[in-house]
Amino acid sequence: xxxxxxxxxxxxxxxxxxxxxxxxxxxxxxxxxxxxxxxxxxxxxxxxxxxxxxxxxxxxxxxxxxxxxxxxxxxxxxxxxxxxxxxxxxxxxxxxxxxxxxxxxxxxxxxxxxxxxxxxxxxxxxxxxxxxxxxxxxxxxxxxxxxxxxxxxxxxxxxxxxxxxxxxxxxxxxxxxxxxxxxxxxxxxxxxxxxxxxxxxxxxxxxxxxxxxxxxxxxxxxxxxxxxxxxxxxxxxxxxxxxxxxxxxxxxxxxxxxxxxxxxxxxxxxxxxxxxxxxxxxxxxxxxxxxxxxxxxxxxxxxxxxxxxxxxxxxxxxxxxxxxxxxxxxxxxxxxxxxxxxxxxxxxxxxxxxxxxxxxxxxxxxxxxxxxxxxxxxxxxxxxxxxxxxxxxxxxxxxxxxxxxxxxxxxxxxxxxxxxxxxxx
Amino acid sequence: xxxxxxxxxxxxxxxxxxxxxxxxxxxxxxxxxxxxxxxxxxxxxxxxxxxxxxxxxxxxxxxxxxxxxxxxxxxxxxxxxxxxxxxxxxxxxxxxxxxxxxxxxxxxxxxxxxxxxxxxxxxxxxxxxxxxxxxxxxxxxxxxxxxxxxxxxxxxxxxxxxxxxxxxxxxxxxxxxxxxxxxxxxxxxxxxxxxxxxxxxxxxxxxxxxxxxxxxxxxxxxxxxxxxxxxxxxxxxxxxxxxxxxxxxxxxxxxxxxxxxxxxxxxxxxxxxxxxxxxxxxxxxxxxxxxxxxxxxxxxxxxxxxxxxxxxxxxxxxxxxxxxxx
Numbered sequence: 001x002x003x004x005x006x007x008x009x010x011x012x013x014x015x016x017x018x019x020x021x022x023x024x025x026x027x028x029x030x031x032x033x034x035x036x037x038x039x040x041x042x043x044x045x046x047x048x049x050x051x052x053x054x055x056x057x058x059x060x061x062x063x064x065x066x067x068x069x070x071x072x073x074x075x076x077x078x079x080x081x082x083x084x085x086x087x088x089x090x091x092x093x094x095x096x097x098x099x100x101x102x103x104x105x106x107x108x109x110x111x112x113x114x115x116x117x118x119x120x121x122x123x124x125x126x127x128x129x130x131x132x133x134x135x136x137x138x139x140x141x142x143x144x145x146x147x148x149x150x151x152x153x154x155x156x157x158x159x160x161x162x163x164x165x166x167x168x169x170x171x172x173x174x175x176x177x178x179x180x181x182x183x184x185x186x187x188x189x190x191x192x193x194x195x196x197x198x199x200x201x202x203x204x205x206x207x208x209x210x211x212x213x214x215x216x217x218x219x220x221x222x223x224x225x226x227x228x229x230x231x232x233x234x235x236x237x238x239x240x241x242x243x244x245x246x247x248x249x250x251x252x253x254x255x256x257x258x259x260x261x262x263x264x265x266x267x268x269x270x271x272x273x274x275x276x277x278x279x280x281x282x283x284x285x286x287x288x289x290x291x292x293x294x295x296x297x298x299x300x301x302x303x304x305x306x307x308x309x310x311x312x313x314x315x316x317x318x319x320x321x322x323x324x325x326x327x328x329x330x331x332x333x334x335x336x337x338x339x340x341x342x343x344x345x346x347x348x349x350x351x352x353x354x355x356x357x358x359x360x361x362x363x364x365x366x367x368x369x370x371x372x373x374x375x376x377x378x379x380x381x382x383x384x385x386x387x388x389x390x391x392x393x394x395x396x397x398x399x400x401x402x403x404x405x406x407x408x409x410x411x412x413x414x415x416x417x418x419x420x421x422x423x424x425x
Numbered sequence: 426x427x428x429x430x431x432x433x434x435x436x437x438x439x440x441x442x443x444x445x446x447x448x449x450x451x452x453x454x455x456x457x458x459x460x461x462x463x464x465x466x467x468x469x470x471x472x473x474x475x476x477x478x479x480x481x482x483x484x485x486x487x488x489x490x491x492x493x494x495x496x497x498x499x500x501x502x503x504x505x506x507x508x509x510x511x512x513x514x515x516x517x518x519x520x521x522x523x524x525x526x527x528x529x530x531x532x533x534x535x536x537x538x539x540x541x542x543x544x545x546x547x548x549x550x551x552x553x554x555x556x557x558x559x560x561x562x563x564x565x566x567x568x569x570x571x572x573x574x575x576x577x578x579x580x581x582x583x584x585x586x587x588x589x590x591x592x593x594x595x596x597x598x599x600x601x602x603x604x605x606x607x608x609x610x611x612x613x614x615x616x617x618x619x620x621x622x623x624x625x626x627x628x629x630x631x632x633x634x635x636x637x638x639x640x641x642x643x644x645x646x647x648x649x650x651x652x653x654x655x656x657x658x659x660x661x662x663x664x665x666x667x668x669x670x671x672x673x674x675x676x677x678x679x680x681x682x683x684x685x686x687x688x689x690x691x692x693x694x695x696x697x698x699x700x701x702x703x704x705x706x707x708x709x710x711x712x713x714x715x716x717x718x719x720x721x722x723x724x725x726x727x728x729x730x731x732x733x734x735x736x737x738x739x740x741x742x743x744x745x746x747x748x749x750x751x
Binding site for chain 1: 520523524527533537540541542543545581619622652653654655656657660662
């Protein structure tokens with residue numbers, strides 16, 4: 001792990017700048033970087049990152065929570081370092097970014113293994129075997145209740161999809177987070193959704209599966225939307241980094257890759273409307289396509305999208321989306337909540353042409369969903385607008401992992417990882 | 426033994442299990458043993474039922490009013506009338522009850538009202554014995570009625586767990602043996618459901634103990650049924666698994682079955698209520714030890730006036746009468 005300032009990447013300027021806005025590579029990087037940026041923006045990131053510190057620092061924090069209660073003071077404890085190196089508590093990404101990196105790692109491994117073949121075949125069994133190997137070698141990162149439960153089940157000999165179904169948190173968004181990586185890598189939205197489902201069924205079922213399919217499809221589809229004239233980067237800027245990234249990415253199928261100037265969306269070929277409105281509509285449609293109406297996630301996502309239909313900015317959407325938030329349960333990672341809010345925030349931002357970072361910071365204003373709704377929001381807007389749409393100050397702080405869930409990933413640069421380079425460790 | 430005796434045994438047994446298990450709710454088996462030693466009866470002087478008793482009484486009232494014509498719409502209307510308007514919270518209730526109330530307040534109707542993040546809870550299983558009493562000797566009908574009631578507040582495994590209890594009680598009401606009762610529960614739910622798996626695991630654990638000539642290996646049972654990475658104890662499949670394990674291991678004898686369920690901890694009031702309902706239906710009211718049988722009226726602490734003052738024994742008799750009248 002780099003000893004100093006490991007949130008700041010290599011000395012070059014952001015690679016995203018060179019990638020050229022609205023290229024496929026920029027959007028793939030945008031999905032992953034957007035996820036990491038949203039992950040960092042939510043308050044739980046600091047709690048997760050505090051796991052790089054000794055356990056007694058967290059025990060003292062819990063005691064301070066009790067202290068605040070017993071002494072009737074409003075001062076709430078925050079993660080602190082006392083006599084330890086405070087580096088992990090700097091602003092930066094946490095669990096979701098590390099889970100996307102873990103997923104990228106196996107995607108690259110499978111892709112690399114299949115590179116010789118013209119039409120490599122990915123199978124459900126192959127995806128499941130990734131998990132079985134990880135359980136065998138005890139390398140499953142620290143994760144949500146759904147993931148920890150599934151890992152325990154796999155250890156006991158239970159197999160997917162049982163491991164995801166006999167699971168009290170089958171409805172959470174753990175697989176939806178991983179689906180960001182899958183959607184950013186696979187060029188066919190159909191295949192991305194299928195692979196996301198094969199991965200999701202290890203740890204989730206029901207809403208958790210629909211969410212993973214929806215996120216994978218939305219990310220893959222946003223990346224592949226045709227580049228309109230006003231958005232298109234100059235070819236000279238494209239060539240280099242897109243070529244580099246693409247060389248590491250397996251192309252599933254050419255059939256769904258959009259040819260240039262192909263009309264956007266299924267029904268609404270409305271060339272007179274600004275591109276962002278079409279883009280927002282396409283995102284809306286791709287998300288809902290995987291979320292059946294008669295499910296909890298299908299209802300909440302439609303309700304969230306309806307609630308923000310007349311909203312001009314992500315910030316304006318915050319109080320409206322609070323109506324969608326569940327106030328009954330002790331955890332805020334149900335996909336029916338986080339995917340609903342992220343979908344609505346992203347659609348508002350894309351439709352309004354709002355800066356990507358505005359969608360993320362707005363999503364971070366809903367505290368109970370702040371562990372993952374901002375991350376999913378960032379991934380969706382990042383896939384639509386590219387990594388270069390995020391401020392450089394955020395990119396610099398959020399591209400390098402701290403290893404709070406997967407210690408082996410400490411110091412990994414997400415943009416380098418997307419090129420197949422694990423970086424110096 | 427007549428139907429009324431079994432019906433009274435079932436619902437009074439449910440209330441006794443609920444009251445006996447309440448002090449041990451959410452405790453571990455080790456902590457219960459350390460605090461009370463071997464469980465042989467009530468742990469404290471408190472002898473009133475909690476949410477399990479009150480929600481069962483509430484479901485019984487719906488059956489008394491509508492009989493086998495009960496619909497999920499009737500149930501939803503009753504929840505809206507008696508629960509959704511309540512202020513000051515829902516003492517004793519779990520996540521699934523408030524999740525349902527919030528859905529109903531938002532205007533959702535069944536089955537959507539039962540689709541929330543705790544749709545698999547044991548909240549239907551705790552009240553579904555009444556459907557088994559009403560549809561005595563007809564496990565399929567008992568399971569149907571449980572699903573009609575449960576669609577308001579649960580879906581998927583939460584409904585299956587309730588159906589398993591209803592079908593088992595209906596079978597116990599016919600005086601079948603323990604084996605047949607458990608078969609009825611397993612057969613009424615999808616073979617690949619979590620609930621079916623939990624029931625089978627519970628049965629295997631008990632059989633292993635019998636085969637080896639030892640007592641039930643409770644740590645092994647808990648290891649098989651409990652999801653350790655989840656902090657709450659309200660999973661339907663887990664609760665019915667533990668309740669049925671206690672029922673099978675105690676060979677259906679009320680005085681053995683109920684303390685055993687209590688001693689295993691977890692959602693002890695619910696597991697003991699379910700096992701008490703099963704044993705009470707099988708062995709009848711007369712089998713309940715006299716020092717336990719005096720259980721007071723429903724307090725209404727959870728659901729208020731709609732159930733306050735009701736006697737479980739009376740509800741049981743009326744369920745039999747209404748069913749006979751149909």
